[in-house]
Amino acid sequence: MRKIVKKLFALATALSMIIALSGCGTASDTQNADSSSKGSNIGKQEQEIIISEDSDYKYVKERGKLYVGVSESLPFNYADGKDWKGIDADLAMIFAKAWLDVDVRYVIVPSEDILTALYKKQIDCYWNGVIHDESLDESFSCSTPYLTNSQVVVVKNDDEYYEISSLEDIKDRTFAVCKDSGAERVAKSLGLNYVTADTESEALFYISAGKAQAVIVSCFTAPMLVGDGTDYDDLICTDIILNNENMVVLFRKGSGLCEQFKTFFLENKEDFVERVVNYGGMGCLVPETEE
Numbered sequence: 001m002r003k004i005v006k007k008l009f010a011l012a013t014a015l016s017m018i019i020a021l022s023g024c025g026t027a028s029d030t031q032n033a034d035s036s037s038k039g040s041n042i043g044k045q046e047q048e049i050i051i052s053e054d055s056d057y058k059y060v061k062e063r064g065k066l067y068v069g070v071s072e073s074l075p076f077n078y079a080d081g082k083d084w085k086g087i088d089a090d091l092a093m094i095f096a097k098a099w100l101d102v103d104v105r106y107v108i109v110p111s112e113d114i115l116t117a118l119y120k121k122q123i124d125c126y127w128n129g130v131i132h133d134e135s136l137d138e139s140f141s142c143s144t145p146y147l148t149n150s151q152v153v154v155v156k157n158d159d160e161y162y163e164i165s166s167l168e169d170i171k172d173r174t175f176a177v178c179k180d181s182g183a184e185r186v187a188k189s190l191g192l193n194y195v196t197a198d199t200e201s202e203a204l205f206y207i208s209a210g211k212a213q214a215v216i217v218s219c220f221t222a223p224m225l226v227g228d229g230t231d232y233d234d235l236i237c238t239d240i241i242l243n244n245e246n247m248v249v250l251f252r253k254g255s256g257l258c259e260q261f262k263t264f265f266l267e268n269k270e271d272f273v274e275r276v277v278n279y280g281g282m283g284c285l286v287p288e289t290e291e
Contacts, residue, residue: 057256060124066096066257069109069117069126069250075220076129077106087147087276088127099264100257115139118252125257126250131182136250141258144265145246147276151186154215154226156207157236167240176203176212183216186242200225204232216242 060066068089070077076088084106096104109117109126117123118140131149136142155161155170164170171192177183179196183203187194195211197203200221206212217225219241226235251258265272 056124056252056254057260059121060100060102060257063102065103065105066092066100066125067105067107067121067123068092068096069114069123070106070128071108071110073129075224077127088129091146091272092125092127095261095264099260114250118250124251124255129247130250131245132248136248139253141251141253141255143249143251143258144262145248146265146272147247149182149245149247150219151183151216151242152219152222153238153240153242154204154207154217154222154235155213155238157234161236161238164238164240167242170214170240173213174211176206176215178203178217182218182243182245187216190242201231204235207235 070084070089070092072078073086073088075086077084077086078089079085089106092106093104096102107117107123109123114123114126118126129147129149130136132142132145153167153170153175155164167190173193175187175192175194176197177187177194178200179198181200183200184194184196194216195206197206200215200217203212203215203217204225207215215235222237224230226232226237249258249261251261
C-alpha cells in the first residue's frame with residue numbers, strides 16, 4: 001500500500017506543478033462556504049449519536065465513498081471546473097483512494113453546518129485548513145496535526161528591508177491585515193497598530209496607498225501574492241514568523257477514520273513535505289508527530 005500511496009503522491013505533485021493556484025468554479029454538491037475555520041466559528045451542538053470506531057470505518061468502506069467537506073480556500077481547496085484541487089483536496093483523494101480504497105466526493109459545507117453535516121452523514125470528515133482549537137475536541141475527533149500555518153510579515157522591498165531582523169524593528173509601524181482572519185487575531189494579541197482590509201490582496205495594496213507600512217499574511221498565500229511574477233513584485237516576505245497554528249481534519253466523534261488518518265500521515269510525512277513545498281508553502285510546515 002505504501003508504494004501505491006507514493007505513486008499517487010507523485011502524480012498529484014506533478015499535477016500541482018501544471019495547475020495554477022488561482023481561479024474558482026462551482027462544486028457539484030451543496031452550497032458555498034467560508035473556509036478559514038477556527039473553533040469559535042464552528043457551531044457547537046450536542047450529539048446524541050455515538051459512532052463506534054468499527055462501524056464508522058466499515059460504513060465508509062462498505063459504501064465505497066469518502067465524503068469530504070470543503071470550501072474555496074487557496075491553496076488548500078479550490079474548484080477547477082467540476083474537479084477540486086489544492087493541498088487538502090489532493091490529500092483527501094490520496095487518503096480515500098490509496099489508503100481506504102474508496103472513491104472521494106467533495107461537498108461544500110458552510111462552517112456553521114459542519115457538525116450537522118457530519119452527524120447526518122452528509123460528509124465523513126471536514127478537510128479545509130481547520131486551525132486546531134481545544135474547543136473542537138468537545139464535538140469532533142480531531143486528526144493528528146498535518147500542517148502548521150504561520151502568519152508572516154510582508155514589507156516593501158527596499159533598502160530598509162535589509163535592516164529588519166525581528167518584529168521589534170518594525171513594531172511601531174501600521175500593519176494591514178485581512179479582517180476576521182488569523183492575521184487580525186495575531187495583530188490584536190501582539191498589540192500592534194493595524195488597519196483591516198476585505199482581502200489579503202487589498203491589505204497588500206495598502207502599502208502603496210500609504211495606509212500601512214507592513215502587512216501580515218498567511219505563510220501559504222504569501223508566496224502567491226508577493227515577489228517576482230505577482231501584482232506586488234515590489235513587496236517581499238520577511239523571515240518574521242508571528243505564530244504557529246496546527247491544522248487538523250475533523251471527523252465524527254469516536255470515528256475510526258481518525259486513527260486511520262494518523263497511520264496514513266505517519267507513513268507518508270516525507271512525501272507530504274514535498275507536496276507542501278510544491279504548492280508554495282514556505283519551508284517544512286509539517287509538524288512533528290510522535291510515532
